[in-house]
Amino acid sequence: MRVIWWLLTVVAVSLVSILLSEQRALDPVQNVSLSITAPLEGALRDLANPIADVFQGIVDRGDLVRENERLREEKELLEKQLANQQDAQVRIRELEDALGVKQNRPEDKLLVANVIAQDPSGLKRAIAIDRGSADGVDEGMVVLSRNGSLIGTVSRAYADFAWVRLITDPDSTVNAQVEGAPAAGQDASAARGVASGDVRQGVVLDLLPPDAPVTEGSLVTTSGLGGNYPRALLIGSVNSVDERPAAPFKKATVEPAAKLSALEMVLVLTSFKPARLAGP
Protein backbone atom coordinates (compact mmCIF):
# COMPACT_ATOMS: atom_id res chain seq x y z
CA MET A 1 0.00 0.00 0.00
CA ARG A 2 2.85 2.35 0.92
CA VAL A 3 4.47 1.73 -2.46
CA ILE A 4 1.24 2.56 -4.30
CA TRP A 5 0.91 5.88 -2.47
CA TRP A 6 4.54 6.61 -3.18
CA LEU A 7 4.08 5.84 -6.87
CA LEU A 8 0.96 8.00 -7.16
CA THR A 9 2.76 10.90 -5.48
CA VAL A 10 5.84 10.57 -7.71
CA VAL A 11 3.73 10.36 -10.87
CA ALA A 12 1.64 13.40 -9.87
CA VAL A 13 4.66 15.51 -8.84
CA SER A 14 6.58 14.51 -11.99
CA LEU A 15 3.73 15.35 -14.33
CA VAL A 16 3.17 18.74 -12.70
CA SER A 17 6.91 19.38 -12.88
CA ILE A 18 7.07 18.40 -16.59
CA LEU A 19 4.14 20.71 -17.36
CA LEU A 20 5.72 23.60 -15.43
CA SER A 21 9.02 22.94 -17.17
CA GLU A 22 7.34 23.03 -20.58
CA GLN A 23 5.74 26.36 -19.58
CA ARG A 24 9.26 27.68 -18.78
CA ALA A 25 8.35 28.20 -15.11
CA LEU A 26 11.31 26.13 -13.90
CA ASP A 27 13.98 27.78 -16.06
CA PRO A 28 15.53 29.67 -13.11
CA VAL A 29 15.99 26.35 -11.26
CA GLN A 30 17.75 24.79 -14.26
CA ASN A 31 19.86 27.91 -14.74
CA VAL A 32 21.02 27.79 -11.09
CA SER A 33 21.67 24.07 -11.38
CA LEU A 34 23.88 24.54 -14.45
CA SER A 35 25.71 27.39 -12.67
CA ILE A 36 26.53 25.02 -9.80
CA THR A 37 27.51 22.00 -11.90
CA ALA A 38 29.35 23.84 -14.71
CA PRO A 39 32.72 24.15 -12.89
CA LEU A 40 32.70 20.48 -11.84
CA GLU A 41 31.63 19.33 -15.31
CA GLY A 42 34.29 21.54 -16.91
CA ALA A 43 36.98 20.02 -14.69
CA LEU A 44 35.77 16.49 -15.44
CA ARG A 45 35.75 17.18 -19.19
CA ASP A 46 39.28 18.59 -19.02
CA LEU A 47 40.35 15.45 -17.18
CA ALA A 48 38.59 13.06 -19.55
CA ASN A 49 39.70 14.72 -22.79
CA PRO A 50 43.37 13.68 -22.85
CA ILE A 51 42.58 10.21 -21.50
CA ALA A 52 39.99 9.66 -24.24
CA ASP A 53 42.46 10.96 -26.85
CA VAL A 54 45.16 8.48 -25.73
CA PHE A 55 42.78 5.50 -25.84
CA GLN A 56 41.30 6.58 -29.16
CA GLY A 57 44.78 7.05 -30.59
CA ILE A 58 45.77 3.51 -29.59
CA VAL A 59 42.56 1.95 -30.90
CA ASP A 60 42.44 3.92 -34.16
CA ARG A 61 46.15 4.04 -35.06
CA GLY A 62 45.78 2.17 -38.37
CA ASP A 63 42.79 4.29 -39.37
CA LEU A 64 44.69 7.46 -38.45
CA VAL A 65 47.64 6.60 -40.71
CA ARG A 66 45.30 5.91 -43.65
CA GLU A 67 43.26 9.02 -42.90
CA ASN A 68 46.46 11.10 -42.79
CA GLU A 69 47.43 9.91 -46.26
CA ARG A 70 43.96 10.62 -47.58
CA LEU A 71 43.95 14.09 -46.01
CA ARG A 72 47.31 14.94 -47.59
CA GLU A 73 45.91 14.14 -51.00
CA GLU A 74 42.73 16.08 -50.25
CA LYS A 75 44.78 19.05 -49.02
CA GLU A 76 46.67 19.23 -52.27
CA LEU A 77 43.45 19.08 -54.26
CA LEU A 78 41.78 21.69 -52.07
CA GLU A 79 44.74 24.06 -52.34
CA LYS A 80 44.42 23.86 -56.09
CA GLN A 81 40.68 24.52 -55.86
CA LEU A 82 41.28 27.38 -53.42
CA ALA A 83 43.63 29.09 -55.84
CA ASN A 84 40.95 28.89 -58.55
CA GLN A 85 38.27 30.03 -56.11
CA GLN A 86 40.24 33.07 -54.96
CA ASP A 87 40.49 34.15 -58.54
CA ALA A 88 36.75 33.60 -59.01
CA GLN A 89 36.02 35.48 -55.76
CA VAL A 90 37.84 38.55 -57.00
CA ARG A 91 35.88 38.44 -60.22
CA ILE A 92 32.56 38.04 -58.33
CA ARG A 93 33.38 41.06 -56.12
CA GLU A 94 34.22 43.13 -59.15
CA LEU A 95 30.94 42.13 -60.81
CA GLU A 96 28.93 42.76 -57.60
CA ASP A 97 30.47 46.21 -57.29
CA ALA A 98 29.69 46.92 -60.91
CA LEU A 99 26.05 45.78 -60.56
CA GLY A 100 25.46 47.09 -57.02
CA VAL A 101 24.38 43.66 -55.74
CA LYS A 102 23.91 43.37 -51.95
CA GLN A 103 25.99 40.66 -50.26
CA ASN A 104 24.03 37.80 -48.68
CA ARG A 105 25.82 37.87 -45.30
CA PRO A 106 27.94 40.98 -45.06
CA GLU A 107 29.17 40.85 -41.46
CA ASP A 108 28.35 37.82 -39.36
CA LYS A 109 28.35 38.56 -35.63
CA LEU A 110 29.48 35.55 -33.68
CA LEU A 111 29.42 34.91 -29.97
CA VAL A 112 32.01 32.50 -28.61
CA ALA A 113 30.67 29.92 -26.14
CA ASN A 114 32.23 27.03 -24.25
CA VAL A 115 30.59 23.63 -24.20
CA ILE A 116 29.96 22.71 -20.58
CA ALA A 117 27.92 19.52 -20.87
CA GLN A 118 26.40 16.98 -23.21
CA ASP A 119 22.93 15.56 -22.81
CA PRO A 120 23.48 12.21 -21.07
CA SER A 121 20.33 10.68 -22.55
CA GLY A 122 21.12 8.60 -25.61
CA LEU A 123 17.75 9.59 -27.08
CA LYS A 124 18.82 13.17 -27.77
CA ARG A 125 21.87 14.86 -29.21
CA ALA A 126 22.34 18.14 -27.37
CA ILE A 127 25.09 20.17 -25.72
CA ALA A 128 24.96 22.88 -23.07
CA ILE A 129 26.87 26.13 -23.60
CA ASP A 130 27.87 28.84 -21.13
CA ARG A 131 25.99 31.64 -22.86
CA GLY A 132 22.35 32.48 -22.39
CA SER A 133 19.68 35.10 -22.96
CA ALA A 134 21.69 37.60 -20.89
CA ASP A 135 24.35 37.42 -23.62
CA GLY A 136 21.82 37.87 -26.42
CA VAL A 137 21.32 34.18 -27.17
CA ASP A 138 17.80 33.32 -28.26
CA GLU A 139 16.04 30.08 -29.11
CA GLY A 140 16.38 29.14 -32.77
CA MET A 141 19.72 30.88 -33.23
CA VAL A 142 22.20 29.06 -35.42
CA VAL A 143 25.31 27.54 -33.80
CA LEU A 144 28.54 26.89 -35.68
CA SER A 145 31.71 25.01 -34.97
CA ARG A 146 35.01 26.84 -34.47
CA ASN A 147 35.67 26.35 -38.19
CA GLY A 148 32.29 27.69 -39.25
CA SER A 149 30.35 24.55 -40.12
CA LEU A 150 26.79 24.11 -38.88
CA ILE A 151 26.41 22.12 -35.67
CA GLY A 152 22.87 22.97 -34.58
CA THR A 153 20.45 25.51 -33.17
CA VAL A 154 19.68 26.84 -29.70
CA SER A 155 16.78 24.77 -28.42
CA ARG A 156 16.48 26.29 -24.96
CA ALA A 157 17.98 29.49 -23.58
CA TYR A 158 18.23 30.19 -19.86
CA ALA A 159 19.64 33.41 -18.43
CA ASP A 160 23.30 32.30 -18.41
CA PHE A 161 23.25 28.97 -20.26
CA ALA A 162 21.63 27.40 -23.28
CA TRP A 163 21.01 23.95 -24.72
CA VAL A 164 21.95 23.46 -28.36
CA ARG A 165 20.15 20.81 -30.43
CA LEU A 166 22.76 19.22 -32.67
CA ILE A 167 22.10 18.46 -36.34
CA THR A 168 22.27 14.75 -35.45
CA ASP A 169 19.31 15.02 -33.05
CA PRO A 170 16.16 13.25 -34.33
CA ASP A 171 14.28 16.53 -33.85
CA SER A 172 16.61 18.48 -36.15
CA THR A 173 15.73 19.23 -39.79
CA VAL A 174 17.67 21.57 -42.05
CA ASN A 175 16.88 22.55 -45.63
CA ALA A 176 20.04 21.55 -47.45
CA GLN A 177 21.58 21.33 -50.88
CA VAL A 178 24.37 19.33 -52.41
CA GLU A 179 27.12 21.55 -53.74
CA GLY A 180 28.41 21.02 -57.24
CA ALA A 181 27.51 21.98 -60.74
CA PRO A 182 24.06 20.72 -61.78
CA ALA A 183 24.12 18.20 -64.57
CA ALA A 184 23.09 19.23 -68.07
CA GLY A 185 19.39 19.99 -68.29
CA GLN A 186 18.95 20.47 -64.52
CA ASP A 187 18.28 23.70 -62.67
CA ALA A 188 20.07 24.85 -59.51
CA SER A 189 17.35 23.42 -57.25
CA ALA A 190 17.93 19.90 -58.53
CA ALA A 191 20.02 18.81 -55.55
CA ARG A 192 17.99 20.28 -52.73
CA GLY A 193 16.70 18.14 -49.91
CA VAL A 194 16.15 17.98 -46.16
CA ALA A 195 18.95 17.00 -43.76
CA SER A 196 17.44 15.32 -40.70
CA GLY A 197 19.08 14.03 -37.55
CA ASP A 198 19.12 10.28 -37.19
CA VAL A 199 19.91 8.19 -34.11
CA ARG A 200 21.55 5.50 -36.25
CA GLN A 201 23.25 7.36 -39.09
CA GLY A 202 23.90 10.84 -37.73
CA VAL A 203 22.51 13.00 -40.53
CA VAL A 204 20.35 11.76 -43.40
CA LEU A 205 19.77 13.88 -46.49
CA ASP A 206 16.35 12.96 -47.76
CA LEU A 207 13.85 14.11 -50.40
CA LEU A 208 16.53 14.56 -53.05
CA PRO A 209 15.26 14.35 -56.62
CA PRO A 210 16.10 10.93 -58.12
CA ASP A 211 18.26 12.52 -60.82
CA ALA A 212 20.19 14.75 -58.42
CA PRO A 213 23.95 14.60 -59.03
CA VAL A 214 24.98 13.30 -55.60
CA THR A 215 28.13 11.28 -55.13
CA GLU A 216 30.23 10.21 -52.16
CA GLY A 217 32.27 13.15 -50.92
CA SER A 218 29.89 15.82 -52.29
CA LEU A 219 29.64 18.78 -49.95
CA VAL A 220 26.29 19.47 -48.30
CA THR A 221 25.37 23.01 -47.29
CA THR A 222 22.30 24.84 -46.04
CA SER A 223 19.99 25.96 -48.85
CA GLY A 224 18.56 28.91 -46.94
CA LEU A 225 14.99 27.85 -47.79
CA GLY A 226 12.52 28.50 -44.99
CA GLY A 227 14.63 31.28 -43.55
CA ASN A 228 15.75 29.42 -40.43
CA TYR A 229 19.38 29.05 -41.55
CA PRO A 230 21.58 31.31 -43.63
CA ARG A 231 22.49 30.02 -47.05
CA ALA A 232 25.70 28.08 -47.80
CA LEU A 233 26.70 26.99 -44.30
CA LEU A 234 28.67 23.78 -44.52
CA ILE A 235 26.89 20.80 -42.95
CA GLY A 236 29.20 17.98 -44.04
CA SER A 237 29.98 15.64 -46.89
CA VAL A 238 28.04 12.76 -48.39
CA ASN A 239 29.10 9.43 -46.92
CA SER A 240 26.93 7.09 -48.95
CA VAL A 241 24.06 7.37 -51.40
CA ASP A 242 20.95 5.22 -51.21
CA GLU A 243 19.59 4.92 -54.74
CA ARG A 244 16.61 2.71 -55.54
CA PRO A 245 15.32 2.51 -59.10
CA ALA A 246 11.62 2.96 -58.33
CA ALA A 247 12.00 5.31 -55.37
CA PRO A 248 10.55 8.81 -55.83
CA PHE A 249 13.44 10.36 -53.89
CA LYS A 250 17.12 9.74 -53.42
CA LYS A 251 18.61 9.51 -49.94
CA ALA A 252 22.16 10.02 -48.67
CA THR A 253 23.92 9.79 -45.34
CA VAL A 254 26.00 12.80 -44.42
CA GLU A 255 29.14 12.91 -42.30
CA PRO A 256 29.00 16.19 -40.33
CA ALA A 257 32.00 18.43 -41.01
CA ALA A 258 32.49 19.15 -37.30
CA LYS A 259 33.36 16.39 -34.86
CA LEU A 260 30.21 16.72 -32.79
CA SER A 261 31.28 14.35 -30.03
CA ALA A 262 34.35 16.42 -29.13
CA LEU A 263 33.15 20.01 -29.26
CA GLU A 264 34.77 22.31 -26.72
CA MET A 265 34.01 25.73 -28.14
CA VAL A 266 31.23 26.86 -30.47
CA LEU A 267 30.07 30.08 -32.14
CA VAL A 268 26.53 31.40 -31.87
CA LEU A 269 25.50 33.37 -34.94
CA THR A 270 23.73 36.31 -33.29
CA SER A 271 23.47 38.53 -36.35
CA PHE A 272 21.21 36.14 -38.27
CA LYS A 273 17.59 36.14 -37.13
CA PRO A 274 15.86 32.90 -38.09
CA ALA A 275 12.41 33.27 -39.66
CA ARG A 276 10.74 31.98 -36.50
CA LEU A 277 12.41 34.76 -34.43
CA ALA A 278 12.24 37.56 -36.96
CA GLY A 279 8.44 37.71 -36.78
CA PRO A 280 6.06 38.76 -39.56
Next chain:
Amino acid sequence: MKYFTAFAAAFFLAALGASAMPYVKVLGVTPDLVLIFAACWAMVRGQGEGMWVVPMAGLLHDLSSSDPLGTSVLALSPIVLLAAAREVRPVDTEFVPTLAVVGAGSLAYGLLSMAILAAAGQAAPWPQSLLRVILPLVLVNALFTPIVYLPLQWLSPGPRPGMSRLGQTTSL
Protein backbone atom coordinates in the same frame (compact mmCIF):
# COMPACT_ATOMS: atom_id res chain seq x y z
CA MET B 1 23.71 11.21 6.73
CA LYS B 2 22.99 8.28 4.36
CA TYR B 3 20.73 10.45 2.21
CA PHE B 4 23.32 13.21 2.14
CA THR B 5 25.88 10.62 0.95
CA ALA B 6 23.41 9.38 -1.68
CA PHE B 7 22.81 12.97 -2.84
CA ALA B 8 26.55 13.71 -3.09
CA ALA B 9 27.20 10.47 -5.00
CA ALA B 10 24.26 11.00 -7.39
CA PHE B 11 25.31 14.64 -7.92
CA PHE B 12 28.85 13.57 -8.81
CA LEU B 13 27.61 10.80 -11.12
CA ALA B 14 25.15 13.17 -12.84
CA ALA B 15 27.97 15.66 -13.45
CA LEU B 16 30.20 12.83 -14.68
CA GLY B 17 27.41 11.63 -16.99
CA ALA B 18 27.10 15.05 -18.64
CA SER B 19 30.83 15.74 -18.93
CA ALA B 20 33.26 12.83 -19.13
CA MET B 21 31.01 9.83 -19.76
CA PRO B 22 29.98 10.81 -23.32
CA TYR B 23 33.57 9.88 -24.28
CA VAL B 24 32.85 6.31 -23.15
CA LYS B 25 30.85 4.62 -25.88
CA VAL B 26 30.07 0.92 -25.72
CA LEU B 27 27.79 -0.50 -28.44
CA GLY B 28 27.24 3.11 -29.48
CA VAL B 29 25.76 4.22 -26.15
CA THR B 30 27.03 5.76 -22.94
CA PRO B 31 26.33 3.96 -19.65
CA ASP B 32 23.89 5.79 -17.39
CA LEU B 33 25.67 5.82 -14.04
CA VAL B 34 22.86 7.67 -12.24
CA LEU B 35 20.36 4.98 -13.22
CA ILE B 36 22.77 2.23 -12.18
CA PHE B 37 23.38 4.00 -8.87
CA ALA B 38 19.66 4.39 -8.16
CA ALA B 39 18.99 0.73 -8.96
CA CYS B 40 21.95 -0.51 -6.92
CA TRP B 41 20.96 1.64 -3.92
CA ALA B 42 17.38 0.33 -4.01
CA MET B 43 18.63 -3.26 -4.24
CA VAL B 44 21.45 -3.08 -1.71
CA ARG B 45 19.79 -0.79 0.86
CA GLY B 46 16.17 -1.76 0.32
CA GLN B 47 12.99 -0.44 -1.22
CA GLY B 48 12.36 1.98 1.67
CA GLU B 49 15.55 3.91 1.05
CA GLY B 50 15.03 3.55 -2.69
CA MET B 51 11.81 5.55 -2.35
CA TRP B 52 13.90 8.59 -1.40
CA VAL B 53 17.08 7.99 -3.38
CA VAL B 54 15.48 7.12 -6.74
CA PRO B 55 13.50 10.41 -7.09
CA MET B 56 16.53 12.35 -5.83
CA ALA B 57 18.75 10.69 -8.47
CA GLY B 58 16.06 11.36 -11.10
CA LEU B 59 15.95 15.04 -10.18
CA LEU B 60 19.74 15.37 -10.44
CA HIS B 61 19.64 13.50 -13.75
CA ASP B 62 17.04 15.97 -15.06
CA LEU B 63 19.03 18.97 -13.90
CA SER B 64 22.03 17.81 -15.92
CA SER B 65 20.06 17.11 -19.12
CA SER B 66 17.90 19.02 -21.59
CA ASP B 67 14.80 17.02 -20.68
CA PRO B 68 11.86 18.72 -18.97
CA LEU B 69 12.30 18.64 -15.19
CA GLY B 70 10.52 15.57 -13.82
CA THR B 71 11.16 13.30 -16.82
CA SER B 72 13.82 11.17 -15.15
CA VAL B 73 12.02 11.22 -11.79
CA LEU B 74 9.07 9.58 -13.53
CA ALA B 75 11.13 7.34 -15.80
CA LEU B 76 13.26 5.99 -12.93
CA SER B 77 10.31 5.29 -10.63
CA PRO B 78 9.78 1.68 -11.89
CA ILE B 79 13.13 0.85 -10.24
CA VAL B 80 11.48 1.14 -6.81
CA LEU B 81 8.79 -1.33 -7.87
CA LEU B 82 11.39 -3.65 -9.38
CA ALA B 83 13.38 -3.49 -6.13
CA ALA B 84 10.75 -5.82 -4.68
CA ALA B 85 12.84 -8.53 -6.41
CA ARG B 86 15.22 -8.16 -3.46
CA GLU B 87 12.66 -9.80 -1.22
CA VAL B 88 11.81 -12.60 -3.68
CA ARG B 89 15.34 -14.05 -3.50
CA PRO B 90 15.14 -16.48 -6.42
CA VAL B 91 18.90 -17.08 -6.17
CA ASP B 92 21.28 -16.95 -3.24
CA THR B 93 22.93 -13.70 -4.22
CA GLU B 94 22.00 -10.02 -4.37
CA PHE B 95 24.10 -9.35 -7.44
CA VAL B 96 22.09 -11.26 -10.04
CA PRO B 97 18.76 -9.65 -9.06
CA THR B 98 20.54 -6.26 -9.10
CA LEU B 99 21.70 -6.93 -12.67
CA ALA B 100 18.13 -7.85 -13.61
CA VAL B 101 16.76 -4.69 -11.96
CA VAL B 102 19.34 -2.50 -13.72
CA GLY B 103 18.42 -4.10 -17.06
CA ALA B 104 14.67 -3.89 -16.54
CA GLY B 105 14.99 -0.39 -15.06
CA SER B 106 16.97 0.75 -18.13
CA LEU B 107 14.30 -0.62 -20.45
CA ALA B 108 11.51 1.05 -18.46
CA TYR B 109 13.50 4.28 -18.29
CA GLY B 110 14.07 4.34 -22.06
CA LEU B 111 10.45 3.58 -22.92
CA LEU B 112 9.03 6.11 -20.46
CA SER B 113 11.49 8.80 -21.62
CA MET B 114 10.46 8.18 -25.23
CA ALA B 115 6.78 8.40 -24.29
CA ILE B 116 7.37 11.70 -22.45
CA LEU B 117 9.37 13.13 -25.37
CA ALA B 118 6.60 12.12 -27.77
CA ALA B 119 3.95 13.66 -25.48
CA ALA B 120 6.03 16.87 -25.31
CA GLY B 121 5.90 17.08 -29.11
CA GLN B 122 9.51 16.10 -29.76
CA ALA B 123 10.65 13.63 -32.38
CA ALA B 124 10.53 10.09 -31.03
CA PRO B 125 11.63 7.54 -33.64
CA TRP B 126 10.49 4.45 -31.69
CA PRO B 127 11.95 1.53 -33.70
CA GLN B 128 15.35 3.18 -34.20
CA SER B 129 15.61 4.41 -30.62
CA LEU B 130 14.57 1.04 -29.26
CA LEU B 131 17.08 -0.91 -31.36
CA ARG B 132 19.94 1.56 -31.38
CA VAL B 133 19.71 3.16 -27.95
CA ILE B 134 17.41 1.50 -25.44
CA LEU B 135 18.29 -2.18 -25.95
CA PRO B 136 22.07 -1.56 -26.11
CA LEU B 137 21.68 0.59 -22.98
CA VAL B 138 20.10 -2.36 -21.15
CA LEU B 139 23.23 -4.45 -21.84
CA VAL B 140 25.75 -1.66 -21.26
CA ASN B 141 24.20 -0.55 -17.98
CA ALA B 142 24.22 -4.16 -16.78
CA LEU B 143 27.88 -4.41 -17.82
CA PHE B 144 28.81 -1.32 -15.79
CA THR B 145 26.78 -2.35 -12.73
CA PRO B 146 29.72 -3.87 -10.78
CA ILE B 147 31.52 -0.49 -10.86
CA VAL B 148 28.73 1.02 -8.76
CA TYR B 149 27.43 -2.10 -7.01
CA LEU B 150 30.68 -3.22 -5.40
CA PRO B 151 31.59 0.07 -3.66
CA LEU B 152 28.00 0.48 -2.54
CA GLN B 153 27.89 -3.06 -1.19
CA TRP B 154 31.23 -2.53 0.54
CA LEU B 155 30.04 0.69 2.20
CA SER B 156 26.73 -0.81 3.29
CA PRO B 157 26.08 -2.76 6.50
CA GLY B 158 26.64 -6.55 6.43
CA PRO B 159 24.51 -8.93 4.36
CA ARG B 160 21.07 -9.96 5.39
CA PRO B 161 20.66 -13.48 6.81
CA GLY B 162 20.93 -16.19 4.20
CA MET B 163 22.14 -13.83 1.51
CA SER B 164 25.51 -13.62 -0.17
CA ARG B 165 27.22 -10.79 -2.03
CA LEU B 166 28.50 -11.99 -5.36
CA GLY B 167 27.25 -15.52 -5.21
CA GLN B 168 29.53 -16.94 -2.50
CA THR B 169 27.89 -18.12 0.68
CA THR B 170 28.60 -15.81 3.58
CA SER B 171 28.87 -17.27 7.03
CA LEU B 172 26.63 -15.68 9.62
